[in-house]
Amino acid sequence: MSQGAKSETPDEPAAAGYVIEDAWRKLATTTPARIALGRAGTGLPTREVLRFALAHAQARDAVHTPFDSARMAQEIGALGFEIVEIASAAPARDAYLRRPDLGRRLSDASRALLSERAGGEVDLAIVVADGLSSTAIHAQAVPFLTAFKARMVEAGWSHAPIAIAAQARVALGDEVGELLKARAVVVLIGERPGLSSPDSLGLYLTFAPHVGLSDAQRNCISNVRGEGLSHDHAAFKLAWLIKEAMARRLTGVTLKDESDLLLVGGQPPALRLSAG
Amino acid sequence: MAYRHVVGPQAYVFADLKELMAKATPPRSGDMLAGVAAASAEENVAARMCLAEVPLAAFLSEVLVPYETDEVTRLIIDTHDAAAFRPIAHMNVGDFRDFLLSASATSEALAALAPGVTPEMAAAVSKLMRNQDLIIVAKKCRVVTRFRNTIGLPGTMAVRLQPNHPTDDPAGITASILDGLLYGCGDATIGINPASDSLPVLSELLKLTDDIIQRFDIPTQSCVLTHVTTSTEVINRGVPVDLVFQSVAGTETANASFGISLATLREGHEAALSLKRGTLGDNVMYFETGQGSALSANAHHGVDQQTLEARAYAVCRPFRPLLVNTVVGFIGPEYLYDGKQIIRAGLEDHFCGKLMGVPLGCDVCYTNHAEADQDDMDTLMTLLGAAGVTYIMGIPGSDDIMLNYQSTSFHDQLYLREVLGLKRAPEFEAWLQRMGITEPDGRLKLQRGNHPLLAAAPGLAA
Numbered sequence: 001m002s003q004g005a006k007s008e009t010p011d012e013p014a015a016a017g018y019v020i021e022d023a024w025r026k027l028a029t030t031t032p033a034r035i036a037l038g039r040a041g042t043g044l045p046t047r048e049v050l051r052f053a054l055a056h057a058q059a060r061d062a063v064h065t066p067f068d069s070a071r072m073a074q075e076i077g078a079l080g081f082e083i084v085e086i087a088s089a090a091p092a093r094d095a096y097l098r099r100p101d102l103g104r105r106l107s108d109a110s111r112a113l114l115s116e117r118a119g120g121e122v123d124l125a126i127v128v129a130d131g132l133s134s135t136a137i138h139a140q141a142v143p144f145l146t147a148f149k150a151r152m153v154e155a156g157w158s159h160a161p162i163a164i165a166a167q168a169r170v171a172l173g174d175e176v177g178e179l180l181k182a183r184a185v186v187v188l189i190g191e192r193p194g195l196s197s198p199d200s201l202g203l204y205l206t207f208a209p210h211v212g213l214s215d216a217q218r219n220c221i222s223n224v225r226g227e228g229l230s231h232d233h234a235a236f237k238l239a240w241l242i243k244e245a246m247a248r249r250l251t252g253v254t255l256k257d258e259s260d261l262l263l264v265g266g267q268p269p270a271l272r273l274s275a276g
Numbered sequence: 277m278a279y280r281h282v283v284g285p286q287a288y289v290f291a292d293l294k295e296l297m298a299k300a301t302p303p304r305s306g307d308m309l310a311g312v313a314a315a316s317a318e319e320n321v322a323a324r325m326c327l328a329e330v331p332l333a334a335f336l337s338e339v340l341v342p343y344e345t346d347e348v349t350r351l352i353i354d355t356h357d358a359a360a361f362r363p364i365a366h367m368n369v370g371d372f373r374d375f376l377l378s379a380s381a382t383s384e385a386l387a388a389l390a391p392g393v394t395p396e397m398a399a400a401v402s403k404l405m406r407n408q409d410l411i412i413v414a415k416k417c418r419v420v421t422r423f424r425n426t427i428g429l430p431g432t433m434a435v436r437l438q439p440n441h442p443t444d445d446p447a448g449i450t451a452s453i454l455d456g457l458l459y460g461c462g463d464a465t466i467g468i469n470p471a472s473d474s475l476p477v478l479s480e481l482l483k484l485t486d487d488i489i490q491r492f493d494i495p496t497q498s499c500v501l502t503h504v505t506t507s508t509e510v511i512n513r514g515v516p517v518d519l520v521f522q523s524v525a526g527t528e529t530a531n532a533s534f535g536i537s538l539a540t541l542r543e544g545h546e547a548a549l550s551l552k553r554g555t556l557g558d559n560v561m562y563f564e565t566g567q568g569s570a571l572s573a574n575a576h577h578g579v580d581q582q583t584l585e586a587r588a589y590a591v592c593r594p595f596r597p598l599l600v601n602t603v604v605g606f607i608g609p610e611y612l613y614d615g616k617q618i619i620r621a622g623l624e625d626h627f628c629g630k631l632m633g634v635p636l637g638c639d640v641c642y643t644n645h646a647e648a649d650q651d652d653m654d655t656l657m658t659l660l661g662a663a664g665v666t667y668i669m670g671i672p673g674s675d676d677i678m679l680n681y682q683s684t685s686f687h688d689q690l691y692l693r694e695v696l697g698l699k700r701a702p703e704f705e706a707w708l709q710r711m712g713i714t715e716p717d718g719r720l721k722l723q724r725g726n727h728p729l730l731a732a733a734p735g736l737a738a
Contacts, residue, residue, distance in 0.1 A: 006670075023725040027733055028456065031441060031448030035455035042690035052650070052673065056682070059644035097609045097645055098305050102669025132645050193644045194680030
């Protein structure tokens with residue numbers, strides 16, 4: 001039987017047992033922020049403590065779930081891409097988290113493998129990297145690449161085999177792009193998971209990749225996920241940035257994303273696959 | 277000059293004061309990443325034993341970052357107050373710790389001493405202190421600042437209401453502000469981290485918070501946390517700016533990576549002062565810092581991250597800030613690996629800032645790739661509350677949906693007030709009572725749906 005501080009008079013706020021609900025709960029419809037949570041004494045109600053704990057658990061799992069490189073290779077290969085599986089110099093997750101410098105360098109074996117697989121010059125190298133959320137890569141890489149492949153075909157860009165990279169940071173793409181003789185490198189990477197967004201994909205574009213570039217020389221498209229930027233829209237944005245980068249021969253702070261000017265009713269324009 | 281300490285058969289030699297300081301630092305991942313940490317637990321303690329014997333005056337003659345090439349070092353040395361330093365001039369670092377813990381180190385004595393304490397001295401003594409030492413000495417330090425209310429009085433703790441939104445949506449931000457005010461938060465500032473850096477968006481956010489403050493006559497101040505040069509530009513366009521914000525670090529090159537110098541800060545400070553918007557005082561600056569920022573900018577000069585953090589407070593000090601905030605767990609596990617390191621760093625930062633006379637608050641926080649959780653935050657905020665922290669953050673449900681990290685919540689400050697008996701800034705506490713938000717004892721009053729504040733919510737007016 002539930003006993004609590006039930007209101008005696010009708011104009012006192014409704015109380016569910018010992019929880020004091022906030023009288024402004026309708027405000028919560030205007031923001032994803034955790035407002036009007038109510039309280040038990042000074043603390044959070046049990047339901048909110050548990051809801052938070054679940055979100056944190058999912059974010060932690062996104063960081064620590066082992067990257068399934070083989071599954072990614074199979075699924076991305078099924079889209080018709082050639083694949084090469086590589087790893088950074090970070091031997092394990094703990095080292096990856098403590099030593100970001102290791103995640104930015106290839107392992108010796110992967111460096112040798114990429115040198116072996118490199119062909120002639122190509123427009124793009126594409127790296128699928130676990131980053132800080134393998135959950136994000138597992139969920140977003142295939143649908144994003146499906147959308148982006150169509151944009152690549154439309155633009156007629158050549159590309160190297162897709163590198164699937166474990167324990168990787170963004171800058172790993174610089175070495176990959178250099179070895180694969182690419183004019184630009186695209187890194188798909190799991191973003192640092194937020195409590196409300198454990199599965200968010202980030203896209204980084206770097207022109208003329210080589211070891212030693214800084215983040216100021218890249219362009220980033222963030223928050224690619226179901227509740228954020230859609231895969232189609234992200235693919236359109238990335239293609240726009242690549243076209244600009246190729247034309248201006250640069251990426252980074254001086255290349256501003258103005259692709260929004262081409263949106264039609266908030267949506268990217270349709271593909272023109274027969275063009276050309 | 278080299279320093280040497282013998283433990284049994286082992287002689288430890290430290291090439292200079294910089295190396296000695298780094299190796300005396302309690303273990304943390306950032307110093308390991310930088311390659312400056314002690315190689316063994318014994319070396320760590322040998323360095324502390326050696327450091328205890330170093331005269332405080334040595335820090336005035338042997339600088340850790342070169343005077344010639346670093347304007348922060350020049351600021352520290354050139355503005356050192358020799359008269360304030362005199363009472364401790366004869367002490368070594370170990371004596372200094374004993375003095376700070378003694379009854380002789382009263383609040384008045386510590387306040388008089390502050391201009392004579394360099395960041396390196398504060399950092400050095402902190403390395404010899406246990407967590408309880410950091411707490412009890414910081415609690416004796418008084419740093420009081422004013423803009424539209426009085427922050428830092430004994431027995432009080434303020435809260436920054438942080439209503440961030442991933443797309444800077446005015447209705448969403450307003451909702452979080454109202455929720456926070458109705459939970460009794462916002463005396464430190466209503467401070468928004470904008471997602472955008474476009475001037476029209478920033479101006480809109482500044483007007484939004486200013487409107488709420490004016491409409492309800494709230495004794496507090498607003499801040500939009502954007503680059504100091506952007507704030508100066510917005511001020512020039514006539515937008516209402518209360519506090520000017522900037523992230524700062526402890527070396528000239530790290531500050532340069534933030535796009536600032538001491539001269540840039542002076543310009544921002546003068547622009548904010550020119551508006552004369554404070555009613556009770558003219559502390560117009562809000563700074564944020566955090567261990568590891570210099571290393572992440574490759575600007576650490578081989579100095580340990582905690583000492584560099586204390587040097588950031590030396591950057592803040594001449595600008596008489598209203599608030600300074602160490603964002604302790606935001607930077608990630610490569611600098612502070614787990615809850616233990618974050619807790620230690622938060623207490624060190626707060627102690628060093630207060631000893632130097634800076635109004636230090638703490639963003640008690642962590643990211644999801646650090647080995648930390650809400651229990652660690654409960655521990656740190658409780659310890660900081662006991663230590664007399666100037667202010668903490670108030671974020672809806674601890675979840676910053678724009679910056680993707682977890683900090684302290686509106687609920688957390690209620691908990692601390694209840695457990696530790698901490699009051700708000702007195703002017704704000706009186707306003708909350710006038711508005712029927714709190715009882716005379718500071719506890720929340722039960723609300724009905726028609727509180728007048730809710731009329732500020734777009735489309736939801738009763």
